Amino acid sequence: MAVTTLPWSKDNENAVYRTCPVTSLKVDMVAEKLIIANAVAAVVFIALGGLFALLLALTRWQAIHLLNPVWFYRVLTAHGFDMLVAWMVFFECAGLYFGSTVLLNARQVTPWLAWVAFALMAVGALLVNVIVMLGRADVLFTAYVPLKADPLFYLGVILFAVGALVVLFLFFANLIVAKREKRYEGSIPLVVFGLATATILGIYTLLEGAAAFVPAFLWSVGIIENLDAALYRNLFWGFGHPAQQVNLAAMVSVWYMLGQITVGAVPLNEKFSRVAFVCYLFFINLGSAHHLLVDPGLGFTWKATNTSYAMYLAVLGSLIHAFSIPAAVEVALRRQGHKRGLLEWLRKAPWGEPGFSTLVISMVLFGWIGGVTGVTIGTEQINMVAHNTLRLPGHFHATVVAGTTLAFMGLTYYVIPLIFRRELVLKSWAKWQPYVFGFGMLFVSIGMIASGLQGVPRRHWDITFVSATAVPGTVNLTLAVMGIGALIAVTGGIMYLTVVLGSVLFGAKREAHRLTLVSGDENPLVNLAKPLTASDEHRFQPKGTFAIVIAFLMFFAAYYFSNWWLLGRTWIVK
Amino acid sequence: MLTPEKMWWKPLGRLEKNWLLIAFIWCIALTAMMPIWFFFGRQNVPATTFRTNPEQFKSKVEAFVAQYQVGEETVNGVQVPVVAPPAGDVFMWARQWQWYPILQLQKGETYRVHVSSLDVQHGFSIQPVNLNFQILPGYDYVITLTPTTSGEFTLVCNEYCLIGHHTMVGRILVTDN
Numbered sequence: 001m002a003v004t005t006l007p008w009s010k011d012n013e014n015a016v017y018r019t020c021p022v023t024s025l026k027v028d029m030v031a032e033k034l035i036i037a038n039a040v041a042a043v044v045f046i047a048l049g050g051l052f053a054l055l056l057a058l059t060r061w062q063a064i065h066l067l068n069p070v071w072f073y074r075v076l077t078a079h080g081f082d083m084l085v086a087w088m089v090f091f092e093c094a095g096l097y098f099g100s101t102v103l104l105n106a107r108q109v110t111p112w113l114a115w116v117a118f119a120l121m122a123v124g125a126l127l128v129n130v131i132v133m134l135g136r137a138d139v140l141f142t143a144y145v146p147l148k149a150d151p152l153f154y155l156g157v158i159l160f161a162v163g164a165l166v167v168l169f170l171f172f173a174n175l176i177v178a179k180r181e182k183r184y185e186g187s188i189p190l191v192v193f194g195l196a197t198a199t200i201l202g203i204y205t206l207l208e209g210a211a212a213f214v215p216a217f218l219w220s221v222g223i224i225e226n227l228d229a230a231l232y233r234n235l236f237w238g239f240g241h242p243a244q245q246v247n248l249a250a251m252v253s254v255w256y257m258l259g260q261i262t263v264g265a266v267p268l269n270e271k272f273s274r275v276a277f278v279c280y281l282f283f284i285n286l287g288s289a290h291h292l293l294v295d296p297g298l299g300f301t302w303k304a305t306n307t308s309y310a311m312y313l314a315v316l317g318s319l320i321h322a323f324s325i326p327a328a329v330e331v332a333l334r335r336q337g338h339k340r341g342l343l344e345w346l347r348k349a350p351w352g353e354p355g356f357s358t359l360v361i362s363m364v365l366f367g368w369i370g371g372v373t374g375v376t377i378g379t380e381q382i383n384m385v386a387h388n389t390l391r392l393p394g395h396f397h398a399t400v401v402a403g404t405t406l407a408f409m410g411l412t413y414y415v416i417p418l419i420f421r422r423e424l425v426l427k428s429w430a431k432w433q434p435y436v437f438g439f440g441m442l443f444v445s446i447g448m449i450a451s452g453l454q455g456v457p458r459r460h461w462d463i464t465f466v467s468a469t470a471v472p473g474t475v476n477l478t479l480a481v482m483g484i485g486a487l488i489a490v491t492g493g494i495m496y497l498t499v500v501l502g503s504v505l506f507g508a509k510r511e512a513h514r515l516t517l518v519s520g521d522e523n524p525l526v527n528l529a530k531p532l533t534a535s536d537e538h539r540f541q542p543k544g545t546f547a548i549v550i551a552f553l554m555f556f557a558a559y560y561f562s563n564w565w566l567l568g569r570t571w572i573v574k
Numbered sequence: 575m576l577t578p579e580k581m582w583w584k585p586l587g588r589l590e591k592n593w594l595l596i597a598f599i600w601c602i603a604l605t606a607m608m609p610i611w612f613f614f615g616r617q618n619v620p621a622t623t624f625r626t627n628p629e630q631f632k633s634k635v636e637a638f639v640a641q642y643q644v645g646e647e648t649v650n651g652v653q654v655p656v657v658a659p660p661a662g663d664v665f666m667w668a669r670q671w672q673w674y675p676i677l678q679l680q681k682g683e684t685y686r687v688h689v690s691s692l693d694v695q696h697g698f699s700i701q702p703v704n705l706n707f708q709i710l711p712g713y714d715y716v717i718t719l720t721p722t723t724s725g726e727f728t729l730v731c732n733e734y735c736l737i738g739h740h741t742m743v744g745r746i747l748v749t750d751n
Contacts, residue, residue, distance in 0.1 A: 070737060073737065138736065147734075187577065270583075308608065455702050460739065470730055572719070
């Protein structure tokens, strides 16, 4: 069967391109506008969510206790949606347009549909915020049935999800068209492969989201009379948990990207890294069970099988990336001559380059704190001493905020010169920002985890009201650690917003002439990121990385087994 | 970000292979710990659950309280009965914003604590023991508990249940034999 003319054939092509002077990549001007629109929306929502974060932290910090309970729970609802959904997904959409067009020299298909998707998402997100602020949906992010919100709240979430789903399908449409039009040779780049993983995860995540929110919407308008609380939880977490794995896959892709931009790191073994992404694809959605481990009605076998991602194969994926990304960075730096001992490459790394410091801080906080605590509290029995305590927000603020958000922030600094085509202003702020934000989030997470270990519940306005025997007085200290950390992190957030808004509004309009912002005159991606030869592989072994990951595993094991010890000390229960 | 070489399906390097092996062994250890603890550990997640509904469960709790009530205490300005049951079945409801009744248990005895919600979802959190369970309307969750320490314990609600959520506290008193 000969298919010679396709609706998207080159003859019908009317896309307008510019050529990036740094990378020589072709940029479809429509895709560029879509990237800008989505990135701007993302930044608007992180600003809003960040303001809410400050208010919440200043309330849970008992010494200040700022908001009243009504506004605490209201702001908490909006904070969850704006950060976990709006900021993340808008940024990821920008990333998906970038990955499926610019990185492949390809064009954006059906631009009108992409704009419709953007409008749906924007309207949905605004609707949710308005309804929550009006006090008609004080149900928190999870909206657990039978807590009932205004139907418009569910509708807002559904509109946003439909828009996002369209973007995901457009990503694949772009990929297919790029392949047919032969815009690139051979396999897609690893970064695009990672984004494709995120997209596949995203599609079934959003379908499960529909399975949770559509019945909830029908229930809120009275069409469905009863909605089972346990069933809703199962469906909701089929959406809520994998949604974070979309962020994970997107973040790991950004890590590979930052490694290439800042030091010219090339993946040492494409197979190794790609198989790790495939592990996410097959196993990570089982992790939805982490939220149902102490729910009634489910047995050990179901809980243990799902919580372990079928033998922790999704964790294996992350452990592979935990090795392969720093190893790629190490080998790149060793090739540049920093090859003495185990760790000279680390000392000589470009620590002033925001993309590099972002990569390191994001990986360390995500892995050492977020990953380790996540696997531990997601263990079936250990969950009994962790469920719904502040240890949970402590875990996911390390993953989603210190990990993903920081990675996205770091990438923004490179998007501005390349896509917005504005000179970055306040470069010295950009240089320090990842450190300030990371340092703050470290304290936030540790403060939360330490409070949770002492029994402090999450989503709770005032724990001192509870009788004196409930939690020890030391929680005042650990909550203060969280509060002070939040102040530092918010400072980092303000620095980010200042640099981004300052650059977009007032930065000099010009074409970028190099990729790195601070360090050197070279373009590592263009000049250094060359495939490894066989002799390179022999000469430059990532020995330092191997030592680091072994240390990581020992830390992991120590935390993990100390939690079993902790569990063994409580009352007998079965 | 760059298109890989044509043939990228290559064997792993030495360190990659070693790390993969170590990581995989760790994953097996993580998996194995759960069944090991299931058979040998003393703290396992309760699984016994019965279907119920708020009316039916409420009357069960009321009958239970009538049978074993030994006193009354004020919690948040409301009189809540104190109940001292023998080892065996114990019933408690969660509702906005109250745990009912107050339990007086004996250290070392085993109780089958039935908990269900009369309205929205709640979180059953015994402090400072720090044992936490999810409580849902329509499900009678049977938590088989053996207190191993004595004293006064607080029941906190750790699932958001609307505006009075943080006021929802209950008590468990454990006496020595």
